[in-house]
Amino acid sequence: MPVFLNKSYIHTQNKDQGNNSGFSLIEILVALTLVGIVIYSVDFSLTGGSDDVESCISTFERASRFASHEAILRGTMVRIHLSLEKNPQEWVLEAAPDGDFILPLFEKYDDNSKLSLEDKAKKEKMIKDVNNKFSKISEFQDEVGTLPGRIKIVGVATSARSSMLVQDGEASIYFYPNGEKDAALMIFSGAAEVFSLTIGPFTDEMQRDFFTFDKKKSEDMLLDEMEAKAKEIYDKWLKN
Numbered sequence: 001m002p003v004f005l006n007k008s009y010i011h012t013q014n015k016d017q018g019n020n021s022g023f024s025l026i027e028i029l030v031a032l033t034l035v036g037i038v039i040y041s042v043d044f045s046l047t048g049g050s051d052d053v054e055s056c057i058s059t060f061e062r063a064s065r066f067a068s069h070e071a072i073l074r075g076t077m078v079r080i081h082l083s084l085e086k087n088p089q090e091w092v093l094e095a096a097p098d099g100d101f102i103l104p105l106f107e108k109y110d111d112n113s114k115l116s117l118e119d120k121a122k123k124e125k126m127i128k129d130v131n132n133k134f135s136k137i138s139e140f141q142d143e144v145g146t147l148p149g150r151i152k153i154v155g156v157a158t159s160a161r162s163s164m165l166v167q168d169g170e171a172s173i174y175f176y177p178n179g180e181k182d183a184a185l186m187i188f189s190g191a192a193e194v195f196s197l198t199i200g201p202f203t204d205e206m207q208r209d210f211f212t213f214d215k216k217k218s219e220d221m222l223l224d225e226m227e228a229k230a231k232e233i234y235d236k237w238l239k240n
Helices: 007-016 025-046 051-074 117-133 219-239
Strands: 078-083 090-095 152-158 170-175 184-189 193-199 206-212
Touching: 051 078, 051 090, 051 170, 051 184, 051 193, 051 206, 152 170, 152 219, 184 219, 193 219
Parallel strands: none
Antiparallel strands: 078 090, 078 170, 152 184, 184 193, 193 206
């Protein structure tokens, strides 16, 4: 809302004060404060009007930039590792042991419905072995991170495994010592909102998208609309 100053009041004040024309210091400070409140309100509304949403998005943007730079400095692979099955969900920034570490190929084990018991055992062992080789980067976080409030990660996709949207279990976004990183999509949900963070593969540029839904609708209808929007976001990301 614009801040309007009462011109007739200012004119009267100026006449009464003789040569003391202009605004007083208090008036200027009050006006600046009001302008600041208005600007903050606009920025706040663009993030969905939620401290939790802004906190969540900002945290993962900061983690992504830190991981990208840290991978170059360390000369080794760094990742954002997400545990989607936990409640609350957890995430951590981790580094590989050295620059010689090579990720195994997970793609052939992506579809659990087509895996034999032997292949499922191989997949579990592979994941466990990889996880054991990564260690938390204490310079970035003292403890494993959790998501704020009612925010939840509903899907993660990366260029390394773009054939699937990971919605449970574990997911990772990898950053490489040559400056590249996985192109990635993170989709989140709140009480009545779905928002996403898109991470590009070569620069620090990231894109936020935010969608709100009618809280007055039934819970089932609200969940259906939010799930449909999450799928739409993923399909659009795949095409791009």
